[in-house]
Amino acid sequence: MQKIMLAHGGGGQEMNDLINGLIFKIFNNEILSQNNDSAILNLSGKLAFSTDSFVVSPTKFPGGDIGKIAVCGTANDLAMVGAKPRYISCALIIEEGLDINELKDILSSMKSTADEAGVAIVCGDTKVVSKGSCDKIFINTSGVGEIIKEVRIENLKSGARVLLSGDVGRHGAVVLASRNELRLQSHLQSDCKPLYKIVEALLNAGITPLAMRDATRGGLSAVLNEWAKACKRDIKISEDSIAVSDEVMGICEILGFEPYELANEGTFLLAVEPKDEIRAVEILREFNSNANSIGEILDSNKSNVIMQNSYGATRFMEPPKGELLPRIC
Amino acid sequence: MQKIMLAHGGGGQEMNDLINGLIFKIFNNEILSQNNDSAILNLSGKLAFSTDSFVVSPTKFPGGDIGKIAVCGTANDLAMVGAKPRYISCALIIEEGLDINELKDILSSMKSTADEAGVAIVCGDTKVVSKGSCDKIFINTSGVGEIIKEVRIENLKSGARVLLSGDVGRHGAVVLASRNELRLQSHLQSDCKPLYKIVEALLNAGITPLAMRDATRGGLSAVLNEWAKACKRDIKISEDSIAVSDEVMGICEILGFEPYELANEGTFLLAVEPKDEIRAVEILREFNSNANSIGEILDSNKSNVIMQNSYGATRFMEPPKGELLPRIC
Numbered sequence: 001m002q003k004i005m006l007a008h009g010g011g012g013q014e015m016n017d018l019i020n021g022l023i024f025k026i027f028n029n030e031i032l033s034q035n036n037d038s039a040i041l042n043l044s045g046k047l048a049f050s051t052d053s054f055v056v057s058p059t060k061f062p063g064g065d066i067g068k069i070a071v072c073g074t075a076n077d078l079a080m081v082g083a084k085p086r087y088i089s090c091a092l093i094i095e096e097g098l099d100i101n102e103l104k105d106i107l108s109s110m111k112s113t114a115d116e117a118g119v120a121i122v123c124g125d126t127k128v129v130s131k132g133s134c135d136k137i138f139i140n141t142s143g144v145g146e147i148i149k150e151v152r153i154e155n156l157k158s159g160a161r162v163l164l165s166g167d168v169g170r171h172g173a174v175v176l177a178s179r180n181e182l183r184l185q186s187h188l189q190s191d192c193k194p195l196y197k198i199v200e201a202l203l204n205a206g207i208t209p210l211a212m213r214d215a216t217r218g219g220l221s222a223v224l225n226e227w228a229k230a231c232k233r234d235i236k237i238s239e240d241s242i243a244v245s246d247e248v249m250g251i252c253e254i255l256g257f258e259p260y261e262l263a264n265e266g267t268f269l270l271a272v273e274p275k276d277e278i279r280a281v282e283i284l285r286e287f288n289s290n291a292n293s294i295g296e297i298l299d300s301n302k303s304n305v306i307m308q309n310s311y312g313a314t315r316f317m318e319p320p321k322g323e324l325l326p327r328i329c
Numbered sequence: 330m331q332k333i334m335l336a337h338g339g340g341g342q343e344m345n346d347l348i349n350g351l352i353f354k355i356f357n358n359e360i361l362s363q364n365n366d367s368a369i370l371n372l373s374g375k376l377a378f379s380t381d382s383f384v385v386s387p388t389k390f391p392g393g394d395i396g397k398i399a400v401c402g403t404a405n406d407l408a409m410v411g412a413k414p415r416y417i418s419c420a421l422i423i424e425e426g427l428d429i430n431e432l433k434d435i436l437s438s439m440k441s442t443a444d445e446a447g448v449a450i451v452c453g454d455t456k457v458v459s460k461g462s463c464d465k466i467f468i469n470t471s472g473v474g475e476i477i478k479e480v481r482i483e484n485l486k487s488g489a490r491v492l493l494s495g496d497v498g499r500h501g502a503v504v505l506a507s508r509n510e511l512r513l514q515s516h517l518q519s520d521c522k523p524l525y526k527i528v529e530a531l532l533n534a535g536i537t538p539l540a541m542r543d544a545t546r547g548g549l550s551a552v553l554n555e556w557a558k559a560c561k562r563d564i565k566i567s568e569d570s571i572a573v574s575d576e577v578m579g580i581c582e583i584l585g586f587e588p589y590e591l592a593n594e595g596t597f598l599l600a601v602e603p604k605d606e607i608r609a610v611e612i613l614r615e616f617n618s619n620a621n622s623i624g625e626i627l628d629s630n631k632s633n634v635i636m637q638n639s640y641g642a643t644r645f646m647e648p649p650k651g652e653l654l655p656r657i658c
Contacts, residue, residue, distance in 0.1 A: 011546025012649035051418035089380035142471030217340025320341035
């Protein structure tokens with residue numbers, strides 16, 4: 001079994017062989033193969049630019065792997081400002097000794113996810129660090145997209161309806177359950193997926209998103225609290241309207257986590273004008289039947305997230321604190 | 330002394346405090362502070378896009394640190410295709426336990442280098458991994474630049490003159506000498522610096538670069554061999570014309586390295602038409618008196634780099650092989 005050696009990151013012959021013989025072949029793309037110091041792109045108008053590093057452990061989990069999440073994460077950050085993801089980069093930090101077949105699987109997963117998301121991987125970088133200086137592989141992707149309809153958090157306002165594109169907590173629960181020391185058995189899959197197609201369907205239907213954000217680290221709770229703070233308004237949420245699968249709920253009960261604080265990788269929050277609410281939920285449900293309208297932004301001057309349960313009782317949904325789950329993405 | 334904790338990467342309150350209270354304050358830039366999922370940029374025409382991860386060890390060395398090198402590396406990759414660097418991203422992977430003051434110094438160094446290079450740091454990401462899962466701090470920067478004059482490696486051709494912007498091997502030698510286990514004493518400084526100002530001066534003088542490349546990992550030797558391969562021509566180099574400082578030569582003699590294979594972080598190769606040679610060298614010397622014309626691309630069908638010494642004897646400058654220096658950038 002061939003392994004990654006320090007020489008694969010040294011800038012010499014071995015690195016050229018790895019890049020030309022493996023990485024370029026898998027990503028297979030004209031701009032990348034031109035082998036210039038930078039990719040040369042034709043783009044115009046307003047652009048979105050985003051970056052994310054991925055350190056998820058384990059690197060493979062039900063429903064995805066670090067390669068898939070690395071492409072989805074950045075492509076989704078672009079989609080959330082109303083941009084069509086176009087180009088992404090791939091920078092690898094690899095631990096000496098990684099099995100080359102494992103690297104091949106991760107790169108292939110990046111390529112197929114990039115194809116699904118409609119983006120080309122046009123530039124990259126490869127570093128190898130000695131055994132023990134990183135944990136297997138870390139991937140950074142950065143992305144450039146064309147803004148189709150500019151969506152900014154500052155457009156949030158009183159009266160806006162808050163919609164959620166699916167059930168929450170799956171990615172966090174799956175990664176947690178996949179960690180060796182836990183050995184939890186479940187059929188749960190991560191929600192990890194590219195989101196631009198959903199955004200495109202919303203825009204094509206004439207819906208103007210006031211704000212969008214994928215509920216990654218810190219989950220639903222982090223996004224809602226950030227939004228409440230950004231628009232200086234209370235946000236009222238109905239607890240019953242938030243879908244959580246039985247399996248996620250089960251894992252949370254065993255381990256003492258809050259499903260609203262668990263990371264998602266293909267589930268997002270959308271704020272719309274009241275007139276767009278019904279149509280937007282219909283469109284979201286074409287992609288995930290668990291999508292729902294979960295609340296609204298109130299006309300107040302505070303910045304709390306208030307959650308009401310089915311008995312009418314309310315409590316604050318606090319911003320997440322503490323360690324939560326490290327290395328979830 | 331405050332330390333980075335896992336909670337600083339968890340997506341909750343502590344991460345918000347780190348990002349808003351430290352990172353945004355140091356980088357201090359309007360686009361970043363808008364806090365959208367992606368930076369929203371106004372750019373037009375042809376763009377350059379590049380990425381690099383930095384894992385240099387030690388993180389601080391004479392003439393720079395990981396923050397400075399992270400900005401220079403990506404800004405220079407943009408400059409090498411004839412692009413004016415405009416925007417960069419900053420993605421941090423931090424080991425739990427890193428002293429926050431050390432992080433502050435690194436971020437401040439990124440900011441001052443970005444100012445010098447004329448780029449704004451407009452988006453970012455912060456991950457924290459548990460102690461032992463990475464070595465102190467790894468930084469990825471990706472960059473977007475506006476192409477002023479498109480420079481592609483495919484323009485290399487017979488007759489082109491090969492120019493070198495300064496003496497070689499300083500960055501590699503300095504990092505090597507800084508490693509604790511060696512304790513070599515020298516006054517040598519890394520050549521790490523942003524290069525676009527030099528490129529701009531060349532373009533302003535009406536010089537059309539056929540190709541440019543900064544001689545980072547694998548050094549001068551890697552770039553020349555890559556160029557010879559890309560244009561399928563021999564490249565002939567005069568050994569006497571390549572400046573190497575006495576200190577770099579000394580470190581190489583002690584440790585058995587070849588100065589032409591040592592990394593540089595602010596020194597580049599430039600290929601120009603014969604008519605542009607003299608003027609281009611003059612301009613390069615305004616920035617570094619060691620700049621020189623070092624050779625030319627021959628009219629042959631091989632891809633060797635042939636180095637001639639002062640006695641007229643020739644030998645091949647082989648492409649670098651093996652481990653070279655790990656974690657040099």
